[in-house]
Amino acid sequence: MKKDIRYSCYPFMREKSNCVDYEIRTDSLTTRIGAVIPTLVDDVHGQLVLEDLRVIQPLAYHANGSVRGKLAIIAEDVAWLSKRYDFYVSEVKETIQQFLLPQGVESAARLHICRSEAKKSYRALHKVSEEKEVPEILFDFLGLLANVLFVMAVYMNKLHACEELVFISKSYPMKKKKESNNEN
Numbered sequence: 267m268k269k270d271i272r273y274s275c276y277p278f279m280r281e282k283s284n285c286v287d288y289e290i291r292t293d294s295l296t297t298r299i300g301a302v303i304p305t306l307v308d309d310v311h312g313q314l315v316l317e318d319l320r321v322i323q324p325l326a327y328h329a330n331g332s333v334r335g336k337l338a339i340i341a342e343d344v345a346w347l348s349k350r351y352d353f354y355v356s357e358v359k360e361t362i363q364q365f366l367l368p369q370g371v372e373s374a375a376r377l378h379i380c381r382s383e384a385k386k387s388y389r390a391l392h393k394v395s396e397e398k399e400v401p402e403i404l405f406d407f408l409g410l411l412a413n414v415l416f417v418m419a420v421y422m423n424k425l426h427a428c429e430e431l432v433f434i435s436k437s438y439p440m441k442k443k444k445e446s447n448n449e450n
Contacts (some may be wrong), residue, residue, distance in 0.1 A: 283394075283397060284390065284393040284394045284396070284397055285333050285334055285394050285397075285398075287390050287393065287394075288330075288333055288387065288390040288391050288393070288394050289330055289331075289333070289334065290390075291383070291386050291387040291389075291390040292326060292327070292329055292330035292387045292390075293327075293330060294383050294386075294387075295326050295380065295383040295384055295386075295387050296323055296326040296327045296330065298376065298379050298380045298383050299319055299322060299323045299326055299380050300323060301376055301379075302319060302373055302376040302377055302380060303316065303319055303320070303323070305372045305373040305376060306319070306373055309373065311422070311425035311426060312373055312422060312425065315373070315377075315418050315421065315422060318350055318414075318418070319418075321346070322347070322411065322414070325339065325343055325347075325407070325411075326411070328343075329387070329404055329407055329408060332401070332404055333391070333394055333400060333404070337401050337403070337404075339401075339403055339404060339407045340403075341403065343407065344403060344406050344407050344410060347407065347410050347411060347414055348410060350414055351410060351413055351414045351417065354414065354417035354418055354420075354421050355417055357417075357421050357424065358417055358420040358421050358424055361420055361424065361430055362416075362417065362420055364432050364433075365432065365433040365434075365435065366420065366430045366431065366432060366433060367430075367431040367432075367433045368381070368382075368419070369431055370419065370422065370423035370426075370428045370430070371422055371423060371426045371428050373419075373422045374418075374419040374420070374422040374423045374426075374428065375419075377415050377416075377418050377419035377422065378415075378416070378419045380415045381412050381413075381415035381416045381419065384408055384411045384412035384415055385412045387408050388405065388408040388409055388412065391404055391405060391408060392405075
C-alpha cells in the first residue's frame with residue numbers, strides 16, 4: 267500500500283545523513299528571510315533592504331538544494347552579495363567596530379534572527395563536509411550571508427534612529443583604546 271503523503275513533511279526526514287539537517291537549517295533560513303519581508307513592505311526607509319532580500323531569499327533556497335542536487339550558487343551570486351556587504355558596511359562602519367546586542371526595530375531584530383540561521387546553516391554544512399565533499403562556494407556564500415544580514419540589521423536600526431546597544435563581554439575582555447596620542 268502506498269503511504270499517504272500527508273504524513274510526510276519531507277521525503278528525506280529519516281535519512282541518517284547530515285545533509286537532511288543542512289536542508290532543514292537552510293529551509294529555516296529561507297523562511298526567516300521571508301518573515302522579514304512584510305516588515306519592510308510599507309517601510310519607506312527599508313525599500314533597499316527589501317529589494318536585496320527579494321534577491322537573497324531565492325539564493326538561500328538555491329543553497330539549500332546545492333548539496334543533494336546540482337550546485338546552484340555561482341561566483342556571480344557571491345560577488346553580488348559581496349557588493350551588498352560593502353555597501354551596508356560603508357553605511358554603518360563606525361557602529362560595527364564593537365560587539366552589539368541583537369535588537370532594534372522589528373525588521374532589524376528579524377534580520378538578526380536570519381543572521382543566526384545563516385550561521386547555523388554554515389555549521390550544518392560543515393557537518394555535511396565531514397561526510398562528503400562540499401563546494402567551498404557554499405561556505406563562502408553562507409558566511410558572507412550571515413555578515414550581510416548583520417550589517418543590514420544595523421543599517422535598519424540606523425535608518426530608524428534606533429540606538430544600538432553595545433555588548434561588553436565578561437568572558438572575552440577587550441583591550442582598551444588609547445585615550446590620547448600621548449599614551450605609549
